[in-house]
Amino acid sequence: MTRPRIALIATIARTLTHHFSPVVRRLDDFQFTAVAAGAADAGFAEFIHVPFDRRPAAFHRHLASSLVLRRSVTPAAFELAHVNTPIPSVLARASLHSSTPLIYTVHGFHFHPLGGWWRNQAFRFLESRSRQRLTQLVVMNRHDLLAAQGLGFVLGENLSLSPGVGIDLSIWQERRPLQPGAELRVLVVGALTRQKGVYDALEAVARVKRCRLDFVGTGPEGKALASKIRKMDVGDRVTLLGQRRDIIELMENADLLLMPSYREGLPKVTLEAMAVGLPVLASAIRGNVDLLANATGATFQAGSVDGLEARLWQAVSNGETLKRWAQGGRNRSRRFDVEHVADGYRLLYTKVLHDEPVGDPWGMIGATT
Numbered sequence: 328m329t330r331p332r333i334a335l336i337a338t339i340a341r342t343l344t345h346h347f348s349p350v351v352r353r354l355d356d357f358q359f360t361a362v363a364a365g366a367a368d369a370g371f372a373e374f375i376h377v378p379f380d381r382r383p384a385a386f387h388r389h390l391a392s393s394l395v396l397r398r399s400v401t402p403a404a405f406e407l408a409h410v411n412t413p414i415p416s417v418l419a420r421a422s423l424h425s426s427t428p429l430i431y432t433v434h435g436f437h438f439h440p441l442g443g444w445w446r447n448q449a450f451r452f453l454e455s456r457s458r459q460r461l462t463q464l465v466v467m468n469r470h471d472l473l474a475a476q477g478l479g480f481v482l483g484e485n486l487s488l489s490p491g492v493g494i495d496l497s498i499w500q501e502r503r504p505l506q507p508g509a510e511l512r513v514l515v516v517g518a519l520t521r522q523k524g525v526y527d528a529l530e531a532v533a534r535v536k537r538c539r540l541d542f543v544g545t546g547p548e549g550k551a552l553a554s555k556i557r558k559m560d561v562g563d564r565v566t567l568l569g570q571r572r573d574i575i576e577l578m579e580n581a582d583l584l585l586m587p588s589y590r591e592g593l594p595k596v597t598l599e600a601m602a603v604g605l606p607v608l609a610s611a612i613r614g615n616v617d618l619l620a621n622a623t624g625a626t627f628q629a630g631s632v633d634g635l636e637a638r639l640w641q642a643v644s645n646g647e648t649l650k651r652w653a654q655g656g657r658n659r660s661r662r663f664d665v666e667h668v669a670d671g672y673r674l675l676y677t678k679v680l681h682d683e684p685v686g687d688p689w690g691m692i693g694a695t696t
Contacts, residue, residue, distance in 0.1 A: 330358040331680055334400045336410040336419060338379045340365040346434070346492045346595065347411065353669035357676060362400060363415075375399050379415055383449070389414070393422040402426050406680055413437050417453055420460040428679050432465040432489070435592030435614060436474055441629060442590070454478055462679055467491045467593035470613030484684070487675065488691040491593035493665030494602045498575055511538045511643045514581040514605075516574060516596045517588065519546030519567075524587030524610060524629065526555070531635040533561050537643045540565045540585075543577060578605045582649065583642055589629050591615055598663050601656035606649045608638050623655035 335351070337343045340363040348371065351359050361371040364379040377395045380388035392415070400408055402424050409430040410416040416431045423429060436454070438447035455478050464480050465487045466472050472488050480486035513532060517523045525548060532540040542552070542565075549567065556565050571577065574596070578584065584600040586609035593614045600607050601623065609615040610629035619626055625641070627634035642649055671689035678685045 330356060331406045331676070332358045332360065332404065333676065334362050334375075334405045334408045335359050335371075336362040336377075336396075336400070336408060336412075336415050338381055338412040338415055339363055340371075340374070342412060343371065349495070349665050350493060350669045350672055353666065354673055354676075356673065360405070362396070377415075379412075379418075381414065383414070389418060393418050396422045397424075400427065407676060409676075413450070417457060420457040425460075428462040429460060430463045430465065430675070430679065431461050432467075433471055433475075433592065434467065435590060436471050438474070439470070439590050439613065441612065451478075461485065463487060463675065463685060465489050465675070468614045468617040470617075471592070482692060483686055487685060487688055489671060489689050490663045490668055490691065491598060492595055493668030494595065494598045494660065494663050496602050496661060496664050498599070498603045509537075511535075511639070512580070512582045513538050513540045513585050513639070514543065514577060514583070515540065515585050515587070516543045516577075517586075518544050519548045519552055521548060522589050524589055525552055527587045527630060527632050527635055528585055529555060529559070529561075529565060530632045531639055532565060533559050534632075534636050535639045535643060536564075538564065538639055541568050541577070541581070542566070543568045543571050543574065545570050575599065575603060578603045581605060583608055585635075586610065586615060587629070587635060588612065588615070593617060598660060601660040602663075604653045604657050606642070606652035607656055608635075608642065608652075618659070619656075620659070623659040624652045 335343055335347060340361055343361050343363060359371060360373040360375060362375045362377055364377060377392050378388055379392050396418060400423055407428050408419060408423055410419045411432050411434065419429060437450040458479055463485055464475055466475055467489055475486050515528050519525055528540065532538045553567055556562055578600055584605050584607045586594060586597055588610055591612060591614035597607055597609060597618050607619060607624035609619055609624060609626055611626035612629050615626060625638050627638050675685060675688040
């Protein structure tokens, strides 16, 4: 029996490898081709290079990408297209043949409460104007669900709520409790950008002398962040580890994951921390608040160094608080099992390919927070 062919589209190949290849490996009843900028990555037998560009104003690159998409992702080559990042989603809606079903999984809308007014209006306009071309929109958090409904999408018809990209629950580790008077080992994982709140993390940890902080990742603020660490004379407690592949091992040796971001979708690193039994402290933004409900961690106001500092003192002063956050996170992480995510996409793809009502592929409608 011939397997349905699906074009899995994103701006860069690494996005598909990091976020979607664990799901793809569980969906062997479909044939996937990665369509992205860069070189082919692990997890995909077939790859099509498209010169996507993240910059909204890179019009010449967008035109070139549209032409490659139009030539490559044809109804003869693929039964379905599934796009995962915003600019390719707009280009796919404009370029692909109207007979090709198109699914868009939103990893966090680019218009959000902490975004600039003009930027928010531009992205909201693009999503609204091209809504009709989408066969199905998949969101990952309650804030984006409400935003999508405001754009005219209908839950259960052309809109689904998913539990993110999924995690492997077998990574759970029994953790040693934080000893009284011991240093709190804090881990920040993500791109070194202002949107990720890296300076807030540095300022707050600098005030709490019993904290050590490791940044994992690279980005445009790397050099400036290193310079500020030196100027603040906290190099003995704050380390830039760069890009790492052993994230789970680093989590196993930390006491707390800190997520001070200003914008997220449903962050996989938070899910991984919850599954590994690492307590999580995060900014109270969309995605984070979906995950850290019902005592499964703690939140603070995004951009508030004072609020973050207060939460760090709470963590340093009470090991039982950390233990409670860890256990709550582990219990909650079960609903984000990658097997469950894969089963939902299998159902979604099948329904879309057969032009049947999608309904609720992941059983999330009506689920409590």
